[in-house]
Amino acid sequence: MNHQKPLIEINNLNVEYWQQGRWVQVIERLSLQVFPAETFGLVGESGCGKSTTANALLGFAPRGARYSSGEVWFEGQDLLRLKPSALQKVRGRKISLVPQNPTTALSPGMKVGNQVVEVLLNHAFSRSKEEARQRTIELFRRVSLKSPEAIFNKYPHQLSGGQQQRVVIAMALACDPQLIVLDEPTTGLDVTTQAQILDLLRDLRSQYGMAMFYITHNLGVVAQICTRIGVMYAGRLVEVAPTRTLFAKPTHPYTQGLIASVPRISAPSRRQSLLLKGILRRPDLPPGCQFAPRCDFAEEQCFSQAQQLIEVGPAHQAACWRWADIPAFKERLALSPIAIEPSLSASKPNDQPIVEVKHLQIGYGANRRERFLKRKPTIIVDDISFEVYPGETLALVGESGSGKTTVARALNGLTPYVRGEAKYAGRHDLTIAVDQRSEEILRSIQLIFQNPDASLNPRQRVSKIISRPLAKFFKVTGEAARERVERLLQDVRLDQSYYNRYPDELSGGERQRIAIARALAAEPDLLLCDEVLSALDVSVQANVLELLVELQSKRGISYLFISHDLAVVRSIAHHVGVLYAGTLCEFGKVEEVFNPPYHPYTDMLLKAAPEPDPDHVMPHTRTDIGLLDQSPNTACPFAPRCPVKVGEICEQITPPWQIASQSHRIRCHLTLDELLPRQNKDYELKIKESIE
Amino acid sequence: MSSRVSSLQITQQTEGFNVRLKRLPPTMIIGGVILIIFLVIAFTAQVWAPYPAAKTGTGRPFENPSSKHLFGTDQLGRDVFSRVMLGTRIVLTLSLSSTLLATILGGLLGLSSGLIGGWFDQLIMRLVDIMISIPFLVLALLIIASAGPELSGGYFLIILAVAIVYTPRITRMARSVAIDLKTRDFVTVARARGESTLSIVWHELLPGATSVLLVEFGVRAGYAPIFIGSLGFLGFGVRPPTPEWGLMISENRSAIVSAPAALFSPGLALALLVVGLNLFTDGLARVLGRTVRPGA
Numbered sequence: 001m002n003h004q005k006p007l008i009e010i011n012n013l014n015v016e017y018w019q020q021g022r023w024v025q026v027i028e029r030l031s032l033q034v035f036p037a038e039t040f041g042l043v044g045e046s047g048c049g050k051s052t053t054a055n056a057l058l059g060f061a062p063r064g065a066r067y068s069s070g071e072v073w074f075e076g077q078d079l080l081r082l083k084p085s086a087l088q089k090v091r092g093r094k095i096s097l098v099p100q101n102p103t104t105a106l107s108p109g110m111k112v113g114n115q116v117v118e119v120l121l122n123h124a125f126s127r128s129k130e131e132a133r134q135r136t137i138e139l140f141r142r143v144s145l146k147s148p149e150a151i152f153n154k155y156p157h158q159l160s161g162g163q164q165q166r167v168v169i170a171m172a173l174a175c176d177p178q179l180i181v182l183d184e185p186t187t188g189l190d191v192t193t194q195a196q197i198l199d200l201l202r203d204l205r206s207q208y209g210m211a212m213f214y215i216t217h218n219l220g221v222v223a224q225i226c227t228r229i230g231v232m233y234a235g236r237l238v239e240v241a242p243t244r245t246l247f248a249k250p251t252h253p254y255t256q257g258l259i260a261s262v263p264r265i266s267a268p269s270r271r272q273s274l275l276l277k278g279i280l281r282r283p284d285l286p287p288g289c290q291f292a293p294r295c296d297f298a299e300e301q302c303f304s305q306a307q308q309l310i311e312v313g314p315a316h317q318a319a320c321w322r323w324a325d326i327p328a329f330k331e332r333l334a335l336s337p338i339a340i341e342p343s344l345s346a347s348k349p350n351d352q353p354i355v356e357v358k359h360l361q362i363g364y365g366a367n368r369r370e371r372f373l374k375r376k377p378t379i380i381v382d383d384i385s386f387e388v389y390p391g392e393t394l395a396l397v398g399e400s401g402s403g404k405t406t407v408a409r410a411l412n413g414l415t416p417y418v419r420g421e422a423k424y425a426g427r428h429d430l431t432i433a434v435d436q437r438s439e440e441i442l443r444s445i446q447l448i449f450q451n452p453d454a455s456l457n458p459r460q461r462v463s464k465i466i467s468r469p470l471a472k473f474f475k476v477t478g479e480a481a482r483e484r485v486e487r488l489l490q491d492v493r494l495d496q497s498y499y500n501r502y503p504d505e506l507s508g509g510e511r512q513r514i515a516i517a518r519a520l521a522a523e524p525d526l527l528l529c530d531e532v533l534s535a536l537d538v539s540v541q542a543n544v545l546e547l548l549v550e551l552q553s554k555r556g557i558s559y560l561f562i563s564h565d566l567a568v569v570r571s572i573a574h575h576v577g578v579l580y581a582g583t584l585c586e587f588g589k590v591e592e593v594f595n596p597p598y599h600p601y602t603d604m605l606l607k608a609a610p611e612p613d614p615d616h617v618m619p620h621t622r623t624d625i626g627l628l629d630q631s632p633n634t635a636c637p638f639a640p641r642c643p644v645k646v647g648e649i650c651e652q653i654t655p656p657w658q659i660a661s662q663s664h665r666i667r668c669h670l671t672l673d674e675l676l677p678r679q680n681k682d683y684e685l686k687i688k689e690s691i692e
Numbered sequence: 693m694s695s696r697v698s699s700l701q702i703t704q705q706t707e708g709f710n711v712r713l714k715r716l717p718p719t720m721i722i723g724g725v726i727l728i729i730f731l732v733i734a735f736t737a738q739v740w741a742p743y744p745a746a747k748t749g750t751g752r753p754f755e756n757p758s759s760k761h762l763f764g765t766d767q768l769g770r771d772v773f774s775r776v777m778l779g780t781r782i783v784l785t786l787s788l789s790s791t792l793l794a795t796i797l798g799g800l801l802g803l804s805s806g807l808i809g810g811w812f813d814q815l816i817m818r819l820v821d822i823m824i825s826i827p828f829l830v831l832a833l834l835i836i837a838s839a840g841p842e843l844s845g846g847y848f849l850i851i852l853a854v855a856i857v858y859t860p861r862i863t864r865m866a867r868s869v870a871i872d873l874k875t876r877d878f879v880t881v882a883r884a885r886g887e888s889t890l891s892i893v894w895h896e897l898l899p900g901a902t903s904v905l906l907v908e909f910g911v912r913a914g915y916a917p918i919f920i921g922s923l924g925f926l927g928f929g930v931r932p933p934t935p936e937w938g939l940m941i942s943e944n945r946s947a948i949v950s951a952p953a954a955l956f957s958p959g960l961a962l963a964l965l966v967v968g969l970n971l972f973t974d975g976l977a978r979v980l981g982r983t984v985r986p987g988a
Contacts, residue, residue: 011733033984174703188970189698282732282898309830363981410882413884414880414883434883434884434886435886439886442885442886443885446884446885447881447884449877449880449881451877454876454877455876455878455880455881456878457876457878457896457899457900459899459900459902460895460896460899464895467887468885468887468895472885472886472891473885522885614945
């Protein structure tokens with residue numbers, strides 16, 4: 001491929017940002033090429049300079065940024081030195097951008113069709129308004145939007161996230177560009193929607209042959225869509241290789257760690273010594289290799305002298321002095337001990353469950369006045385039953401809007417309307433509100449949220465944050481509290497220097513540890529973890545996950561682990577419940593749920609999850625498999641989207657539980673035999689039909 | 693991360709204090725200097741003021757400024773310069789303590805009202821609406837008039853009246869902060885822990901509301917001297933012969949042509965104090981506005 005002429009070439013680029021009164025270098029000597037018709041993936045953790053690179057490809061310098069040196073060559077022109085008027089002819093016309101958040105990318109007060117028409121007319125791609133309109137509708141068809149004429153006249157808020165992203169992609173495609181820059185285009189979307197968008201992009205590439213520059217932090221996504229991958233660390237490219245080579249033979253220690261950190265559905269256990277240590281601390285980067293402080297193989301030379309990208313294999317470059325001495329990835333994997341392994345059930349069969357939920361119904365709205373007016377509350381979660389055993393993890397999975405968080409809030413007594421039965425330790429009623437609960441229950445159940453930015457008070461020091469539960473539950477204050485806070489900090493592997501800091505002086509992973517320490521301070525028996533890993537980078541995620549597992553085995557805490565990430569669930573949970581639109585559709589031990597027979601929805605989720613393995617091919621889901629409807633009026637809520645729907649019966653009769661084993665049940669009209677892998681054939685057949 | 697650390701925050705960094713002082717808005721520095729001068733006067737005037745405040749006959753009535761009487765004399769021959777200087781302490785005490793009282797009351801009331809919500813919030817807010825609908829002075833006069841003669845003219849009544857007038861406005865501001873903060877996860881965590889309303893207000897909300905309350909305190913304190921002066925001018929403030937500036941303006945207003953200094957010097961002092969307070973709080977609001985953390 002390398003003998004081809006690159007479509008766009010970044011040459012020795014240096015970018016600086018104005019921070020705290022001086023220029024700080026964020027991208028250093030970056031050189032890369034994108035060839036025609038290839039999909040180049042740029043991966044790295046947050047803050048490594050991915051989006052800055054995307055800006056450079058568009059010749060765009062945001063406020064407070066400057067290109068101190070380097071060029072971006074495109075069609076014989078240096079985009080960084082083009083006049084604004086000339087640049088405008090390139091942007092949107094030859095190189096276009098798909099930004100991360102489609103909600104903010106679309107103008108809220110303008111019909112989406114007109115927004116695309118505007119692009120076409122601006123670049124004089126279409127000669128008349130009518131022509132532009134026709135083309136827009138054609139573009140909407142290309143991005144597989146159903147009924148494009150109707151979509152044309154809609155406003156952004158009338159579309160779902162996936163539809164919005166399709167419109168943005170249509171806009172990027174409008175003038176047949178040669179290069180599309182995609183900046184995390186699926187990050188805010190559900191797995192199922194993500195799978196569809198990825199599929200669409202793959203289709204578009206094969207049909208129209210444009211090049212793509214795909215930025216993401218998700219290794220699963222790059223494995224599925226990119227042909228070549230660049231790995232970025234602290235503003236430098238550390239490795240570039242074709243996708244297959246990169247995943248099979250990662251050479252740079254950072255790449256190795258990154259790939260080892262990603263949880264996989266197919267291989268839940270992970271190797272400890274390969275996990276990345278520490279975090280990226282920009283101020284203390286050595287002049288040499290920036291990864292050296294976190295690297296197991298670093299030598300003196302690594303700290304003092306920077307290595308350039310050098311050839312380490314065919315079309316494979318890495319920036320590491322010691323690449324030849326580092327054992328191959330596969331060997332390192334095989335040699336290192338297992339870090340996280342879903343332990344076998346910790347509980348004995350006759351153990352009493354710590355939480356037992358039967359036919360729970362949870363709703364919002366309907367305060368006293370509304371009840372008086374005979375208004376019914378909106379039911380979010382309906383008729384769910386599950387048990388959590390001591391020392392075990394129950395994971396609840398599902399798309400956003402499936403009611404996962406509502407369940408956690410209800411167990412904490414934070415939802416106004418709870419009916420049904422929920423018992424804690426067999427005695428205490430959990431359907432009562434938080435202000436009626438005994439001190440003992442309040443202490444025993446603690447909550448950790450998704451976003452530590454929001455769950456830690458920005459105006460409280462770490463010491464105060466962690467000592468609040470101590471004061472509340474144990475009346476411990478002063479010197480004794482200090483001692484306990486320091487011990488808790490140790491438990492979450494932070495040292496005492498954190499004692500007096502404010503949350504905004506910490507990184508995301510450190511903040512989440514503080515949130516965990518605060519929950520542990522109450523010495524709980526049950527931790528409700530609401531998407532606690534979602535806001536974190538992969539390597540940080542792996543470390544926090546490891547911490548949670550360790551805490552569980554040491555203290556015997558039970559977790560109710562809420563997540564949309566099946567791979568994470570696979571590596572931590574003992575039991576899994578799959579939620580759809582507020583009802584459970586499958587429940588069982590983790591190995592049972594992740595193996596057939598599946599509920600059709602579980603099947604859909606598993607297929608949609610991108611695995612960080614280029615050989616794992618995702619099935620085609622090109623047609624719109626619909627969206628989660630929070631209040632479906634069918635008896636089986638999944639019926640409208642179900643690829644193996646039996647017929648009328650699904651809409652009219654609530655499906656029965658099919659008992660697969662003592663611990664495994666599936667709620668479906670299909671029998672267990674029908675739910676076995678044969679179903680996949682039906683599924684693929686159905687998809688094939690709908691494409692044709 | 694450390695970029696967001698407040699420039700006001702005193703840290704043990706090697707960076708000199710001067711560097712940080714330069715980063716403060718100039719209005720704040722000017723206002724601060726004016727305030728410091730007033731504070732120094734308030735604390736030391738007893739020592740160096742040439743005459744006692746109430747001593748009559750230090751000169752002829754309505755003398756014009758001279759080296760003996762820098763600001764001239766009033767109708768009883770009292771030294772206006774001494775009276776203005778000695779009055780500083782009274783004016784500052786009255787305005788700052790009444791505003792402080794209002795900030796504490798309004799802050800607690802507003803934060804709890806916003807946090808609790810429901811009918812309690814409705815009740816408090818309607819009361820606030822009623823009180824805000826009555827003009828400042830009218831409300832203050834109502835309070836003073838209804839307090840009865842034994843309290844009238846006392847510092848306590850004036851402080852209370854001004855505080856009651858200011859409280860509803862501060863309550864509203866504090867409530868809006870509470871409504872914003874109460875949906876944050878850290879408040880949910882505290883509620884899930886079963887913390888009492890008061891402890892959530894105190895530990896979780898108050899730290900986030902301090903910047904708003906501080907600015908609110910400053911803005912209100914900036915107008916309090918005028919307010920108290922107006923009460924004094926109308927005869928509802930402190931009793932003569934207290935050297936309160938508003939009262940002095942009222943007493944000397946007949947001599948506006950013959951001895952303008954006796955009238956204008958307390959007026960100018962009042963104007964200068966208000967300008968100083970406002971410049972300072974304006975700067976403070978900007979500094980705090982800049983350092984309010986994105987999550988806060």
